[in-house]
Amino acid sequence: MxxxxxxxxxxxxxxxxxxxxxxxxxxxxxxxxxxxxxxxxxxxxxxxxxxxxxxxxxxxxxxxxxxxxxxxxxxxxxxxxxxxxxxxxxxxxxxxxxxxxxxxxxxxxxxxxxxxxxxxxxxxxxxxxxxxxxxxxxxxxxxxxxSTLPFITLDKERIITSTEALKLKEVPKHMIVIGGGVIGLELGQVYKRLGAEVTVIEYMDRIIAGMDGAQSKEMLKVFKKQKMKFALSHGVTAVERNGDEITVKANNLKKDEEVEFKGDYVLVAVGRxxxxxxxxxxxxxxxxxxxxxxxxxxxxxxxxxxxxxxxxxxxxxxxxxxxxxxxxxxxxxxxxxxxxxNYNLIPGVVYTWPEVASVGKTEEQLKEAGVAYKSGQFPMRALGRSRASGDVDGFVKILADKDTDEVLGVHMVGARVADLISEGVTAMEFRASAEDIARMSHAHPTYAEAVKEAALAATEDRALHV
Incomplete structure (x- = not known):
């Protein structure tokens, strides 16, 4: 042995x-x-x-x-x-x-x-x-x-999980995605780009619900511009297959009425x-x-x-x-x-385009905890680098303690923010203030300048380029 x-x-x-x-x-x-x-x-x-x-x-x-x-x-x-x-x-x-x-x-x-x-x-x-x-x-x-829902039978052919979605032999005509979290949005965007109609059904009243509300709002706007469809505040009640057609029944939680969605593939992305x-x-x-x-x-x-x-x-x-x-x-x-x-400093990322990245506390979490904070936000479209590449959607938002100026959260939407979020992680690991970030030189023209500008915005509203 x-x-x-x-x-x-x-x-x-x-x-x-x-x-x-x-x-x-x-x-x-x-x-x-x-x-x-x-x-x-x-x-x-x-x-x-x-x-x-x-x-x-x-x-x-x-x-x-x-x-x-x-x-x-x-x-x-x-x-x-x-x-x-x-x-x-x-x-x-x-x-x-x-x-x-x-x-x-x-x-x-x-x-x-x-x-x-x-x-x-x-x-x-x-x-x-x-x-x-x-x-x-x-x-x-x-x-x-x-994971799945107890009433859904995964046949792994047309009612699928992320595993099967990675090896489809055809582009769906209409992919219905159950779940507006990271996995559903990433794979939904893949097949939308390739020509599928994509409808995302989400139980919560917003997508990527665990991230900052401003990110959810921005990405919903971006996805809609990309022609993805969303049914928020909808609870799925049944998924039925008839040949190549799938019917998804859901309850509109705001109107308390049943609605139906029909497609040829259903991606169940309700977590793991x-x-x-x-x-x-x-x-x-x-x-x-x-x-x-x-x-x-x-x-x-x-x-x-x-x-x-x-x-x-x-x-x-x-x-x-x-x-x-x-x-x-x-x-x-x-x-x-x-x-x-430090579990508070484990970043979260959504690899759609634009990308989404977060570290630390969201604005909703700070409000719930009764923490006095200040917020600085800077739009990507105000950057020369973003205009040069054509990636103008998104922003960087920095949340800092109102009294000490210590950075409490960094939330981003934009090009390459999956890489950029490490700047926020590093700053917070060393307990930097918003002013510390604002006073550091950032190369021009780069997407990272948005971090400096957001820090300036959080420091007595001193952003230079808006």
Whole structure:
């Protein structure tokens, strides 16, 4: 029987990063993955493939709608969906092979199969063969799966989740998206760009409900300009398939009346749920909450002190980079170090175009908490760089403490704000004030100038270019 200092169950961003950090710290490490490829949801059927399709469809849309205004004449532009999907898979394959390389480089033993607890220090792996390993410490990093509604039958052909949406063989005529969150909006925009009619049905009264209200409002305006349709404050009650036609019934919550939507594909994008099937948690006495998440303490330990859990299986935002931070945190904790994670400074991003990014508190959260704050906002269309590229939608908004001027939240909509949000994270990690940001030189012309201008706006309304 092989023995390890640490065994990691699950090879997504949290799991493989945890394994690498454990190995770096001198621990003999194993990683267990039920699928044939490493990388988990993010690399195989989530973050990476969806961004590949977003980029490909964006290039196509630019060629059709925007090249001419730049003086580029390309004639009759067509897309090849099969080739687009093939390229996406190529990106995935290259990325997962990169994880294989990292495992080898760090001398991490890889086991393919379902890992389940026999007891607190022994894990049974059922793959091509059945074997058992011993581990002083185990990290549960098994991630999440797409959620659905109890009355919806996912046939994975026309009533689909994000997994199937990444490999369709045709562009839908009318894709109905149930859920106006990150996944639904990103994949909805992909197929809208390729010619589908897209209708988003959302239970809440706004899209991306967890983000700042100003971002929701701006993106609704942008999406409508892009001809996407929205049914907000609608609760879906039934999804029925008749041949190639899907009927979605919903209750208009404001008018209390039933409405119907008809399309040829329905994407169910109502979130994700923790995945712990097959772990045999009962064998070690590890409970889950009513949503199936593993309960942990501030050190991310379960009730069994040598077993930890990270990422989507525990409380908090289901984000790859949050899982990565937790993977490093646990590895360093096991090694006797004293790491920290500031969960308030885990950024959230929507990779539509324009992109959406946030860190810290929203205006709604500050109001609810009774925090006195000030707000500075600057429109992207006032930037020379935005006008040069033609990406004029969006803004940067900075929220700061009214008395101390400490930055409490940064919220962005615009070109490349997925990258730009790191400026907000860095500033807040070092507890910068709005004036600190306002006094730092930002290169001209750049999108980042909007951050400086928003900080100026929050500092005694001193924005220079509006």
């Amino acid at each position: 092989s023995s390890y200092d640490v065994a990691v169950i699950g090879s997504g961003p949290g799991g493989y990063v945890a394994a690498i950090r454990c190995a770096q710290l001198g621990m003999k490490t194993a990683i267990i993955e039920k699928y044939n490829t490493l990388g988990g949801t993010c690399l195989n059927v989530g973050c990476i493939p969806s961004k590949a399709l977003l980029d490909s469809s964006h290039h196509y849309e630019d060629a059709v709608k925007h090249f001419e205004e730049h003086g580029i004449e390309v004639g009759d532009v067509k897309f090849n969906l099969e080739k687009m999907i093939s390229r996406k898979q190529g990106v995935v394959d290259m990325t997962t092979k990169g994880i294989d390389f990292l495992m080898g480089k760090n001398n991490i033993d890889v086991f393919h199969g379902v890992g389940s607890f026999k007891d607190a220090t022994h894990i049974q792996i059922e793959g091509e063969k059945k074997e058992t390993i011993e581990a002083k410490h185990t990290i549960i990093a098994t991630g999440s799966k797409p 749920h923790a995945y712990t099937e097959g772990l045999n948690l009962d064998a070690v006495g590890i409970p889950t909450d009513k949503r199936g998440k593993v309960e942990v303490n501030e050190h991310l330990q379960t009730k069994v002190s040598n077993i930890y859990a990270i990422g989507d299986v525990i409380e908090g935002a289901m984000l790859a980079h949050k899982a990565e931070e937790e993977g490093v945190f646990v590895a360093e904790t096991i090694a006797g170090q004293k790491p920290h994670i």
